[in-house]
Amino acid sequence: MHRLSLYGALVALLLALAPVSAAPGKFYIIGMGTSPDLVTVRGDRILRQADLFIVEDDSDRQAWKEYIGDKEVWVAPHGSRVGYGIDPNEVKDPDLRQLVIQNAKHRQEAVDKIRQAVEAGKTVVAPCWGDAMVYGTLWYLEMLPKDFPSEVIPGVGAFEAGSAALKKSTTFGWDTNSVILTMGDFVGRVDTNEKLMRIGTSLVIYTMHLDYPKVFGQLKRHYPANTPVAVVCYAGDPEKQKVIYSTVGRFLSEVDYQNLPADLHILFVGKFLEKGQARIDGLIGARRFIERQHGSK
Numbered sequence: 001m002h003r004l005s006l007y008g009a010l011v012a013l014l015l016a017l018a019p020v021s022a023a024p025g026k027f028y029i030i031g032m033g034t035s036p037d038l039v040t041v042r043g044d045r046i047l048r049q050a051d052l053f054i055v056e057d058d059s060d061r062q063a064w065k066e067y068i069g070d071k072e073v074w075v076a077p078h079g080s081r082v083g084y085g086i087d088p089n090e091v092k093d094p095d096l097r098q099l100v101i102q103n104a105k106h107r108q109e110a111v112d113k114i115r116q117a118v119e120a121g122k123t124v125v126a127p128c129w130g131d132a133m134v135y136g137t138l139w140y141l142e143m144l145p146k147d148f149p150s151e152v153i154p155g156v157g158a159f160e161a162g163s164a165a166l167k168k169s170t171t172f173g174w175d176t177n178s179v180i181l182t183m184g185d186f187v188g189r190v191d192t193n194e195k196l197m198r199i200g201t202s203l204v205i206y207t208m209h210l211d212y213p214k215v216f217g218q219l220k221r222h223y224p225a226n227t228p229v230a231v232v233c234y235a236g237d238p239e240k241q242k243v244i245y246s247t248v249g250r251f252l253s254e255v256d257y258q259n260l261p262a263d264l265h266i267l268f269v270g271k272f273l274e275k276g277q278a279r280i281d282g283l284i285g286a287r288r289f290i291e292r293q294h295g296s297k
């Protein structure tokens with residue numbers, strides 16, 4: 001055999017015998033936005049290269065079928081979060097204890113699945129409605145080792161999409177400059193809504209199992225009755241988005257709150273809805289800073 005072709009054959013043989021180093025796998029939690037056309041460019045790129053999807057139920061599988069196609073899916077049920085953070089031995093009711101134990105098992109199975117797939121070089125994706133960092137599902141990440149290859153890709157959540165629908169920013173509020181994101185109170189919560197309301201700043205209330213009469217009873221104690229309120233339904237959805245305006249005093253009597261789309265509406269409260277960006281001091285105190293940073297014209 002010619003010397004050069006012998007050399008080529010040897011190189012080919014060595015390459016064939018060399019261990020194939022698997023591309024490193026990674027786990028992503030991706031904020032999917034509140035509407036399919038609100039997924040970010042970065043999220044879209046990762047979704048297209050995913051090998052395994054972790055979803056919470058069949059409706060998720062349906063919602064993201066364009067990305068999922070015939071790729072592998074693992075269902076980590078939404079309800080398996082129930083019991084997270086609780087020691088089953090401290091649960092007295094035997095049925096409840098059983099549920100807590102079973103859910104812990106479901107969570108561990110999902111985490112084991114993610115771990116094995118990533119270690120095998122796969123891209124694993126857990127899509128999350130809106131933005132994962134606001135009341136999203138994060139226990140997978142928290143249960144994985146700290147140095148596990150992972151990334152959270154931000155998304156457009158109900159807060160951002162809802163504010164955009166209102167075309168007014170909650171961070172303004174005439175004589176307030178902050179916003180509180182909250183939800184209904186629960187047993188053991190120490191930052192109760194009544195305490196938060198005492199500040200009188202803009203409030204954004206996520207509405208999962210919200211007790212409207214209770215919340216509005218509290219609001220009436222801390223906000224003037226004419227304080228504007230808005231409900232944004234299907235925030236960010238180009239076809240279905242709808243805004244309902246009212247006030248703290250009139251809401252319960254004029255809004256059909258019992259028939260709002262479950263888990264697909266969000267409540268905004270505060271002067272920002274009326275005042276917009278206008279500020280009590282007209283920003284006069286900040287003029288030197290503004291001139292320095294942005295020029296005097």
Ligand SMILES: C[S@@+](CC[C@H](N)C(=O)[O-])C[C@H]1O[C@@H](n2cnc3c(N)ncnc32)[C@H](O)[C@@H]1O
Pocket residue numbers: 034128129130131132133134135136156157158159162205206207208209232233234235236262263264265266267
């Ligand atoms: C468990 S939280 C999840 C929030 C989500 N991670 C986000 O960033 O939008 C669910 C709550 O978010 C609000 N929400 C979610 N999607 C919405 C939408 N499309 N329009 C209005 N509110 C929405 C509702 O108040 C719902 O009860």
